[in-house]
Amino acid sequence: MSNICILTKKKKKSEYKVSHSNIKSKCFKYINFKKQKIWINNNFKIFKISTKSLKIIKKCIF
Template structure:
């Protein structure tokens, strides 16, 4: 399964890991994804989604 947030569309980011001698090596910064059961107002039932923790903090703003 892909590591993409269902609601926000966040995915991994490219970055550098910098050592003490300032040698840069490429790395991937993964999204912190969690499976979450969310109550859907439109469907009037529980749905299980893979969402990022950033979205979980602001779920009260999103109307699913």
């Protein structure tokens, strides 16, 4: 399973680390993922979703 959020479609971003002497080296920014149990069709399913998605879900439910 790839590291893409199901709800927001977020994935890792590529960026450059820039040193004091302006040398650029490529690196990645990863997403904050959490494993979360969600109640769907009378049973729990475990999803790997971003924390931003969790906030959206909590807003919609409460």
